[in-house]
Amino acid sequence: AGNYEVTGIPPLIMSTHLLVPLHVKYIQGLGESKDDLAYHLTAHLRLNAIYWGLTALSIVNHQDALDRDEMIEFVMSCWDEEAGAFGAHPNHDAHILATLSAIQILVMQDALDRLDVPKVVKFILSLQQPSGVFAGDSFGEIDTRFSYCAVSALSLLGRLHELDIEKTTNYIIQCRNFDGGFGSCVGAESHAGQVWVCVAALAIMDRLDVVDVPTLAWWLAERQLPSGGLNGRPEKLPDVCYSHWALSSLAILKKLSWIDADRTISFILSAQDSEGGGIADRAGDMVDVFHTVFGIAGLSLLGYPDLLDLDPVYCMPAATIEKMGLRKDWQA
Ligand SMILES: CN(C(=O)[C@H](Cc1cnc[nH]1)NC(=O)OCc1ccccc1)[C@@H](Cc1ccccc1)C(=O)N[C@@H](Cc1c[nH]c2ccccc12)C(=O)NO
Numbered sequence: 001a002g003n004y005e006v007t008g009i010p011p012l013i014m015s016t017h018l019l020v021p022l023h024v025k026y027i028q029g030l031g032e033s034k035d036d037l038a039y040h041l042t043a044h045l046r047l048n049a050i051y052w053g054l055t056a057l058s059i060v061n062h063q064d065a066l067d068r069d070e071m072i073e074f075v076m077s078c079w080d081e082e083a084g085a086f087g088a089h090p091n092h093d094a095h096i097l098a099t100l101s102a103i104q105i106l107v108m109q110d111a112l113d114r115l116d117v118p119k120v121v122k123f124i125l126s127l128q129q130p131s132g133v134f135a136g137d138s139f140g141e142i143d144t145r146f147s148y149c150a151v152s153a154l155s156l157l158g159r160l161h162e163l164d165i166e167k168t169t170n171y172i173i174q175c176r177n178f179d180g181g182f183g184s185c186v187g188a189e190s191h192a193g194q195v196w197v198c199v200a201a202l203a204i205m206d207r208l209d210v211v212d213v214p215t216l217a218w219w220l221a222e223r224q225l226p227s228g229g230l231n232g233r234p235e236k237l238p239d240v241c242y243s244h245w246a247l248s249s250l251a252i253l254k255k256l257s258w259i260d261a262d263r264t265i266s267f268i269l270s271a272q273d274s275e276g277g278g279i280a281d282r283a284g285d286m287v288d289v290f291h292t293v294f295g296i297a298g299l300s301l302l303g304y305p306d307l308l309d310l311d312p313v314y315c316m317p318a319a320t321i322e323k324m325g326l327r328k329d330w331q332a
């Protein structure tokens with residue numbers, strides 16, 4: 001029995017196909033598991049997880065598998081009126097990460113009319129530090145991830161002109177390392193995730209001129225291992241999510257051809273759970289919605305059949321970004 005009926009694909013060739021019906025069922029099931037501990041231990045990521053689930057469903061063209069009104073109501077229940085921004089869960093403190101996820105969800109659900117745009121723009125701009133980097137919230141933790149959140153959110157709201165682009169770019173320039181990569185702050189080592197947030201932010205600000213493209217593209221291509229998977233830093237294990245961060249960065253730099261696509265595709269497909277659906281960081285590990293979206297996103301970037309295009313800068317469906325006039329001429 002099991003999933004043979006669901007997918008209609010004989011078990012022996014499970015890992016050579018993306019098991020779309022199973023992944024849709026897995027994502028739909030996430031909201032129902034309120035009784036197990038994992039659900040409550042991840043409350044601080046809830047809004048991010050909804051963005052991850054919605055993006056995964058959109059790329060496999062099943063966006064309507066989750067209830068739109070229920071999702072919008074939950075997003076708005078995370079609005080912190082006093083701060084003028086979103087927390088990751090109702091009654092959690094406002095944070096720029098949750099605020100970006102909320103904006104991404106509202107954009108994808110065509111529900112930006114629910115948002116007090118001037119208030120949220122004020123929150124975002126208030127987080128820029130004298131150095132040019134952004135803090136994540138009023139407690140002041142800084143990270144180039146938060147600079148990305150600010151640039152991406154303002155761009156999605158059509159308010160990028162309110163950002164001091166020179167000041168924001170100057171901080172990212174100081175985070176450049178000798179390997180062409182970027183870290184989380186000045187002096188931090190290069191990491192595929194941080195490379196993506198810095199390169200994507202620079203792309204939105206039209207400042208890719210500050211990137212040493214040949215050196216960085218080489219460092220990114222070096223992330224690919226014999227298994228086909230990519231790691232986040234030298235000597236680390238390959239991981240589906242880092243495949244996405246490195247691949248998106250290469251797509252922005254127009255160097256995706258430097259990767260052996262077929263081997264990465266088989267690495268991602270091998271991380272699927274052919275019983276319950278979902279994708280893990282690598283074959284044999286527990287699946288989660290985070291690696292599910294970044295596995296599907298990686299397949300889309302690599303041209304796996306029957307998937308909608310992903311925009312590598314916003315990590316959202318390309319059609320959505322196109323419709324907002326924010327799409328650059330990326331090589332898919
Ligand atoms: C907090 N997170 C992480 O630290 C993960 C943990 C991990 C997953 N696989 C190996 N480790 N690491 C991670 O996301 O690293 C990639 C990264 C790091 C920095 C910047 C961008 C991407 C994950 C959640 C998580 C925790 C534990 C296990 C699986 C997922 C996470 O939320 N990552 C963030 C990182 C990130 C991606 N894009 C961003 C844009 C702005 C800010 C942050 C992010 C995220 O994806 N937000 O949408």
Ligand SMILES: [Zn+2]
Nearest residue numbers: 239241242281
């Ligand atoms: Zn991972």
